[in-house]
Amino acid sequence: MQTRFEPAQLAAPAIAEADAILRKCVHCGFCMATCPTYRLTGDERDGPRGRIYLIKEMLEAGGSAGPEVTHHLDRCLTCLSCMTTCPSGVDYLHLADIARTRIHNTAKRRPFERLLRWLLARLLPRPGHFAATLKLARFAKPLTPLLQAMAWSRPLAAMLRLAPFRLPAPSDLKGGERFGASGLRRARVLLFQGCAQRVLAARINEAAIRLMTRHGVEVLIAGDEGCCGALSLHMGREDEARDLAARNIASWYGTVNRAGIDALVITASGCGSLIRDYGHLMARSAISGQAARLSDLALDITAFLEDIPLDDPETPMGLKVAWHPPCSLQHGQKIKDAPARMLQRAGFEVYLPADSHLCCGSAGVYNILQPEIADRLLRDKQENIGRTGADIIATANIGCMTQLAKGSQLPVVHVVELLDWATGGPKPQALARLT
Ligand code: SF4
Ligand code: SF4
Numbered sequence: 001m002q003t004r005f006e007p008a009q010l011a012a013p014a015i016a017e018a019d020a021i022l023r024k025c026v027h028c029g030f031c032m033a034t035c036p037t038y039r040l041t042g043d044e045r046d047g048p049r050g051r052i053y054l055i056k057e058m059l060e061a062g063g064s065a066g067p068e069v070t071h072h073l074d075r076c077l078t079c080l081s082c083m084t085t086c087p088s089g090v091d092y093l094h095l096a097d098i099a100r101t102r103i104h105n106t107a108k109r110r111p112f113e114r115l116l117r118w119l120l121a122r123l124l125p126r127p128g129h130f131a132a133t134l135k136l137a138r139f140a141k142p143l144t145p146l147l148q149a150m151a152w153s154r155p156l157a158a159m160l161r162l163a164p165f166r167l168p169a170p171s172d173l174k175g176g177e178r179f180g181a182s183g184l185r186r187a188r189v190l191l192f193q194g195c196a197q198r199v200l201a202a203r204i205n206e207a208a209i210r211l212m213t214r215h216g217v218e219v220l221i222a223g224d225e226g227c228c229g230a231l232s233l234h235m236g237r238e239d240e241a242r243d244l245a246a247r248n249i250a251s252w253y254g255t256v257n258r259a260g261i262d263a264l265v266i267t268a269s270g271c272g273s274l275i276r277d278y279g280h281l282m283a284r285s286a287i288s289g290q291a292a293r294l295s296d297l298a299l300d301i302t303a304f305l306e307d308i309p310l311d312d313p314e315t316p317m318g319l320k321v322a323w324h325p326p327c328s329l330q331h332g333q334k335i336k337d338a339p340a341r342m343l344q345r346a347g348f349e350v351y352l353p354a355d356s357h358l359c360c361g362s363a364g365v366y367n368i369l370q371p372e373i374a375d376r377l378l379r380d381k382q383e384n385i386g387r388t389g390a391d392i393i394a395t396a397n398i399g400c401m402t403q404l405a406k407g408s409q410l411p412v413v414h415v416v417e418l419l420d421w422a423t424g425g426p427k428p429q430a431l432a433r434l435t
Contacts, residue, residue: 001025001052004060013284014098015059021095022056024088025049031082031092036358036377037075045072048082048092055099064106065099073099075373077366078234079359080331093332094280097233104236116155117235120365124196125227125244131170131199137163158371162402164200171202175223175251179213186216186308187262190255190297192275194268195227197398203429204267204398207420208301212265214424215308220259225251228271229281234364245278246287253290256297264297265304267416269397270364272300273332300329301416302339302396310346313422317347319434321418322390324381324404325352326397327359339396339415346422351388355380362403378403385410391434394418 003022009015031048032038038047045054045068054069076096083092109117123129137160147157173193181188189212197204209219225248229241252264266272274281276299279292323340330336340350360381361367361374381404385393393404393412405412411430421427 001027001056003056009060009062014101018055018059018095018098021091022052025052025090026088028087030087031085031090034081034085034357036077036079036081037373039358040373040376041075043072046075048086048090051076052090052092052095055095058099058102064108065103067107069099070103070107070109073103075370077327077359077361077363079327079363081327081357081359084331084334084357097238100234100236101238102236104238110152112152116369120368121232121235121237121240124231124365125229127170127195127198130196131167134163134167134199138165141165154371155368158368158374161406162367167199168202171198171205173202173205173221175221175225177221179209179219181212181216181218182214183216185218188218188220188259189263189265189304190220190222190252190259190261192228192264192266192268192271193221193225194266194271194398197268197271200398200402201414204414204416207414207417207425207428208265208267210425211305211310211416211420211423212308215310217308219265220255220261222251222255228274230270230274231364233274233281234366241274242281242285245274245281245291246285248275249278249282249287249290249294252294256294261297263299263304264294265299265301267301267396267414268399269300269326269329269333269335270399272298273328276333300333300335300396302329302342303333303335305342305416305419306338310342310419311423312345313347314424315347317418317422319348319392319431320388320390321348321350321392321394322353322385322388322410323350323356323415324360324385324393324395324400325356326395326400327363329396330357339394343394343415343418346419348418348422351390353381353384353388355384360400360403362397362399364399367403374403378406382408392418392431 035047044050058069144157144160147153227244229244233241279295282291325336343350361377367374394415401412413428417428
């Protein structure tokens with residue numbers, strides 16, 4: 001694709017990066033067929049090629065983002081299905097990040113929308129604030145139909161629908177805690193706690209710790225770590241994402257140097273995708289070297305476990321599992337089938353639903369900000385999962401778990417909960433009713 005940036009524009013690192021990405025696109029349109037939003041709306045501007053054109057026009061023109069590019073970028077899930085399909089290696093992820101930052105800084109949004117985005121960026125990364133909000137949301141749930149009836153308040157209705165009726169026990173993991181390996185130690189890892197996951201499903205990291213320590217992995221918990229920054233970055237709040245990343249890097253780097261860590265393990269693939277990209281996010285900062293080192297160490301738990309031979313199950317688990325590969329895992333980290341293979345080895349019957357390459361509609365805060373499209377994607381996903389005849393849905397990202405659990409008859413668990421159970425851990429609570 002030809003671009004027409006002025007030399008002065010190209011002096012800005014973000015524009016130079018966007019220019020290099022744009023020039024790789026050959027307009028072939030292969031990416032359109034696998035874009036969930038284009039499949040739903042049929043509008044070229046809701047597909048990657050159309051969005052790339054809109055971004056190019058916005059950046060070349062300079063100045064503020066207009067309503068057209070804002071609308072169609074807002075409707076992008078950042079699912080990265082287009083990057084898996086693109087034969088030219090167009091780095092849509094970083095192009096979209098650059099565009100979203102421009103949109104966040106310059107677009108005119110309605111005051112309520114601004115407020116909502118600001119609130120989400122304040123509340124979700126702070127476990128205490130997030131837990132308190134969820135507790136309040138319980139009392140507001142009866143207002144959902146009223147809020148759903150008006151277009152402006154539908155994101156609030158979406159939030160209330162996602163909020164669980166009861167919050168599980170909070171995580172009692174503490175910074176600086178160490179969990180020793182059983183038997184001969186094979187590895188020592190730092191386990192990332194996350195923010196929303198800590199509130200919604202502390203059981204995931206508890207299962208991960210049991211599973212890893214039982215298989216000879218020592219697990220350390222860092223102090224003073226926080227949100228990875230992905231939610232902020234997806235809303236174009238790049239400076240906030242960098243601040244959050246800098247805090248984590250400061251927290252982890254000392255432990256990594258002191259203790260000699262083999263991997264930084266992450267159980268939420270959405271967080272893992274960004275942490276594995278900290279080297280890029282912080283490339284122009286004073287801590288770029290530390291960020292790059294931590295990116296290299298960062299691994300999704302399913303990738304880490306591939307090199308750890310897990311015990312065989314004592315008896316076949318005999319349950320049918322629909323494996324939902326999160327976009328951040330399959331498109332962001334290029335891990336799709338390995339978790340399914342691990343579940344099979346652990347004695348589960350595993351099914352990959354049709355259209356498994358398509359997003360469930362979660363996508364960070366997308367299911368709050370774009371509830372109509374998110375609901376349509378979820379409906380399709382649930383139908384495809386239903387056709388497998390599975391007893392359980394297993395996935396690897398807290399965002400997908402919350403989205404898939406919305407209105408689902410099937411229990412939704414993290415893959416490590418099943419692997420933990422199969423190798424001697426307790427039965428996941430979500431499966432209590434299954435015999
Ligand atoms: S990231 Fe997903 S929704 Fe966005 S353009 Fe690519 S395929 Fe479409
Ligand atoms: S598949 Fe790649 S090269 Fe082709 S239009 Fe899409 S982004 Fe451009």
